[in-house]
Amino acid sequence: MIGAFFLATTLAVAQAPPSPSPVPPPSRPRVDSPVVDAGRISFGLYSPQAREVLLRSGDIERVLPGVAKAFTRAENGVWSLTVGPVPPGLYEYAYDVDGMPIADPETGNIVTNLRSSRSMVEVLGPPETRLEQWRQVPHGTVAIHWYDSKVTASRRRVHVYTPPGYGESGTARYPVLYLLHGFSGHDGQWVENGRANVIADNLAAEGKLVPMIIVMPDGHPYFPKPGEPNPEATRLAKFEDDLLKEVIPLVERSYRVKADRTQRAITGLSMGGGQSLAVGLRNGDRFAWLGAFSGSLGAALPLIPTAGAAATAFNERTRLLWVGVGRQDTYGLPQGRGIAEKFKAAGVHYKYVETEGAHTWSVWRVYLAEFLPLLFRS
Amino acid sequence: MIGAFFLATTLAVAQAPPSPSPVPPPSRPRVDSPVVDAGRISFGLYSPQAREVLLRSGDIERVLPGVAKAFTRAENGVWSLTVGPVPPGLYEYAYDVDGMPIADPETGNIVTNLRSSRSMVEVLGPPETRLEQWRQVPHGTVAIHWYDSKVTASRRRVHVYTPPGYGESGTARYPVLYLLHGFSGHDGQWVENGRANVIADNLAAEGKLVPMIIVMPDGHPYFPKPGEPNPEATRLAKFEDDLLKEVIPLVERSYRVKADRTQRAITGLSMGGGQSLAVGLRNGDRFAWLGAFSGSLGAALPLIPTAGAAATAFNERTRLLWVGVGRQDTYGLPQGRGIAEKFKAAGVHYKYVETEGAHTWSVWRVYLAEFLPLLFRS
Numbered sequence: 177m178i179g180a181f182f183l184a185t186t187l188a189v190a191q192a193p194p195s196p197s198p199v200p201p202p203s204r205p206r207v208d209s210p211v212v213d214a215g216r217i218s219f220g221l222y223s224p225q226a227r228e229v230l231l232r233s234g235d236i237e238r239v240l241p242g243v244a245k246a247f248t249r250a251e252n253g254v255w256s257l258t259v260g261p262v263p264p265g266l267y268e269y270a271y272d273v274d275g276m277p278i279a280d281p282e283t284g285n286i287v288t289n290l291r292s293s294r295s296m297v298e299v300l301g302p303p304e305t306r307l308e309q310w311r312q313v314p315h316g317t318v319a320i321h322w323y324d325s326k327v328t329a330s331r332r333r334v335h336v337y338t339p340p341g342y343g344e345s346g347t348a349r350y351p352v353l354y355l356l357h358g359f360s361g362h363d364g365q366w367v368e369n370g371r372a373n374v375i376a377d378n379l380a381a382e383g384k385l386v387p388m389i390i391v392m393p394d395g396h397p398y399f400p401k402p403g404e405p406n407p408e409a410t411r412l413a414k415f416e417d418d419l420l421k422e423v424i425p426l427v428e429r430s431y432r433v434k435a436d437r438t439q440r441a442i443t444g445l446s447m448g449g450g451q452s453l454a455v456g457l458r459n460g461d462r463f464a465w466l467g468a469f470s471g472s473l474g475a476a477l478p479l480i481p482t483a484g485a486a487a488t489a490f491n492e493r494t495r496l497l498w499v500g501v502g503r504q505d506t507y508g509l510p511q512g513r514g515i516a517e518k519f520k521a522a523g524v525h526y527k528y529v530e531t532e533g534a535h536t537w538s539v540w541r542v543y544l545a546e547f548l549p550l551l552f553r554s
Numbered sequence: 555m556i557g558a559f560f561l562a563t564t565l566a567v568a569q570a571p572p573s574p575s576p577v578p579p580p581s582r583p584r585v586d587s588p589v590v591d592a593g594r595i596s597f598g599l600y601s602p603q604a605r606e607v608l609l610r611s612g613d614i615e616r617v618l619p620g621v622a623k624a625f626t627r628a629e630n631g632v633w634s635l636t637v638g639p640v641p642p643g644l645y646e647y648a649y650d651v652d653g654m655p656i657a658d659p660e661t662g663n664i665v666t667n668l669r670s671s672r673s674m675v676e677v678l679g680p681p682e683t684r685l686e687q688w689r690q691v692p693h694g695t696v697a698i699h700w701y702d703s704k705v706t707a708s709r710r711r712v713h714v715y716t717p718p719g720y721g722e723s724g725t726a727r728y729p730v731l732y733l734l735h736g737f738s739g740h741d742g743q744w745v746e747n748g749r750a751n752v753i754a755d756n757l758a759a760e761g762k763l764v765p766m767i768i769v770m771p772d773g774h775p776y777f778p779k780p781g782e783p784n785p786e787a788t789r790l791a792k793f794e795d796d797l798l799k800e801v802i803p804l805v806e807r808s809y810r811v812k813a814d815r816t817q818r819a820i821t822g823l824s825m826g827g828g829q830s831l832a833v834g835l836r837n838g839d840r841f842a843w844l845g846a847f848s849g850s851l852g853a854a855l856p857l858i859p860t861a862g863a864a865a866t867a868f869n870e871r872t873r874l875l876w877v878g879v880g881r882q883d884t885y886g887l888p889q890g891r892g893i894a895e896k897f898k899a900a901g902v903h904y905k906y907v908e909t910e911g912a913h914t915w916s917v918w919r920v921y922l923a924e925f926l927p928l929l930f931r932s
Contacts, residue, residue: 204653221654222653222654222655223652223653223654224652224653224654225605225653226652226654227603227656242577253653271602271867273651273654274601274602274603274604275582275600275602275603275631276599276601276602276603276604276651277582277600277659278656278659279657279659280670281655281656281657281669281670281671282669282671282742283668283669283670284666284667284668284669284670286664286670289662290661290662291659291660291662292657292658292659292661292662292664292670292673293659295670310700310709312702315699315700315701315702316697317697317698317699317700318695318697319695319696319697319698320692320695320696320745321695322688322693322695322751323693324690324693331688333688343808344807344808349849362662367698373700400665429722430721430722455911458595480578493682497827525751549798
């Protein structure tokens with residue numbers, strides 16, 4: 177009887193129970209992973225015949241340069257490694273098992289994208305020091321909408337954050353931020369890995385932002401066929417078309433929004449940073465607030481207003497043009513610096529931010545926390 | 555430049571791209587997994603030094619008894635196995651790599667619970683033959699609420715499905731089903747793995763159900779400390795308290811519901827089946843429709859009305875008492891049969907269903923599709 181088993185082994189109940197499963201679980205030692213204690217993180221993996229297990233984590237190496245990566249094997253086939261203490265934070269990691277990259281199978285806290293090959297672990301700190309940590313404050317709600325897009329002839333999905341009190345307030349109308357994920361990500365990722373709702377809740381509780389709705393669309397309108405010419409341009413065009421013809425109308429008929437360009441912002445990370453700048457620059461009649469986090473900016477470059485009348489008109493109608501990138505982001509850094517130079521040469525008003533960090537969620541959460549308080553102030 | 559790489563390798567773009575990652579991806583052959591073609595499923599895994607890779611899938615073995623499980627290794631370290639054809643369906647599976655159980659790292663479609671050690675693959679069929687398959691019909695919306703529960707002194711979460719048209723209809727009020735997950739699951743699992751929203755959308759489009767709101771609470775109000783006496787009873791009591799004092803009030807102040815016992819149903823799977831029967835039997839003033847799918851029913855047994863006046867009163871106030879279990883469910887079958895006998899002996903009206911199948915989502919999706927059309931008819 178499972179019931180009796182639970183009673184006898186409360187530790188097993190606490191964290192890694194036998195789940196209802198059609199997959200017969202092989203009999204094996206119990207493993208808890210990751211376990212955080214006083215800033216130290218202990219990783220574990222049952223792999224009885226592996227020869228080498230390594231930790232792969234750019235996030236942890238950043239805070240602990242030269243940290244040991246090799247796990248130690250116990251006689252029962254359980255491998256373990258303890259690192260730290262590390263500062264409070266959200267850390268991504270993966271395992272390398274004899275050259276095979278996998279997520280930590282003992283945690284459900286994974287980086288969700290088209291694969292499932294990375295995990296996350298949080299080291300809590302004093303809540304007031306971390307905007308990405310849950311606090312006991314009023315919480316917003318996230319709704320998942322599915323729609324059959326005429327633009328892509330497929331079923332698509334969008335996540336929508338409404339601020340604390342939205343459901344009860346009844347009549348207030350809100351500005352809207354469109355917040356885009358990166359390549360291979362999905363529309364739920366800014367919540368699951370980016371903590372956008374937590375950051376917005378915490379900033380709202382501190383009175384540091386204009387309460388807003390945050391719409392997180394799916395940035396992959398289709399997946400190109402092998403050999404298809406120029407899939408990047410097609411993806412961008414379809415994304416833009418779907419956003420303008422499907423997502424924005426869905427949002428504006430389902431939510432109490434201020435449907436005005438001065439009340440509409442767009443930003444995103446990596447691929448989504450490129451999409452947000454390209455769509456934003458091309459649709460000045462729709463968006464007055466633009467951002468790009470570690471953006472993939474090739475398609476945006478030709479859309480920068482030329483110096484003179486075009487730049488002046490852009491400056492008059494645009495409330496914010498914000499570009500941020502990490503100094504260790506070998507992919508994004510040259511693109512961020514490149515576009516900032518072009519903005520400067522054109523005489524376009526912009527804000528360019530370089531921070532420590534690579535092409536990673538730990539940077540993007542910080543950028544979101546910087547970006548949100550700037551919006552809808554004028 | 556990643557951009558140039560994408561252009562040159564569109565196949566890589568299509569399914570398993572290099573994602574923005576702080577984890578340096580080891581250089582390795584590209585793997586797509588799973589790939590479905592004409593009902594055949596091809597699994598792949600890069601594991602250069604493994605000695606044996608096996609497929610573990612009760613779901614697939616059920617439709618293909620004696621199916622080959624051993625993967626074949628190619629020279630480049632990629633292991634592969636093709637099975638089928640299999641009938642259209644949703645199949646759970648895992649890998650066994652030299653005795654180490656893992657999910658398929660090449661897919662983001664995983665069974666989400668406290669771990670991440672199983673994956674899912676769907677073989678599509680004609681949509682009209684499968685209620686769990688997405689159709690081009692009006693779709694409902696799923697909202698995620700977070701709340702700070704006074705009962706548990708912790709932050710908790712609940713998913714809420716609203717039917718198609720809810721957001722636009724403005725004034726209609728709806729009955730509510732409380733739908734519970736199993737042990738080690740979470741409140742999003744009936745959507746992610748159970749397809750509750752898809753099943754409800756499809757039944758609604760066929761005119762086969764009374765449109766309703768479906769509330770999916772978190773069935774783990776706390777995790778017991780090692781050595782804590784009787785954690786099952788404490789869990790049930792806290793769950794019930796949180797449901798009645800936090801979740802139902804949250805739902806009834808946030809949604810247009812019919813807040814009446816005849817308009818309130820509760821069911822769930824495994825642990826959630828036990829919770830739903832126990833809470834439902836103990837709170838006849840709140841719930842008139844009760845169900846349990848493959849339930850863990852020990853705590854419900856003492857609550858069955860005794861023969862005579864109590865049973866008569868129960869029959870008068872209860873609109874449905876539904877218990878279902880699979881014949882291959884070695885855990886649930888004796889409990890389902892046992893409680894059905896007690897219902898019969900007490901003279902309680904009930905519906906008891908035995909089907910082919912084990913303790914698995916493939917059974918629970920079918921039960922939900924059977925259960926929903928029965929609700930709120932009287």
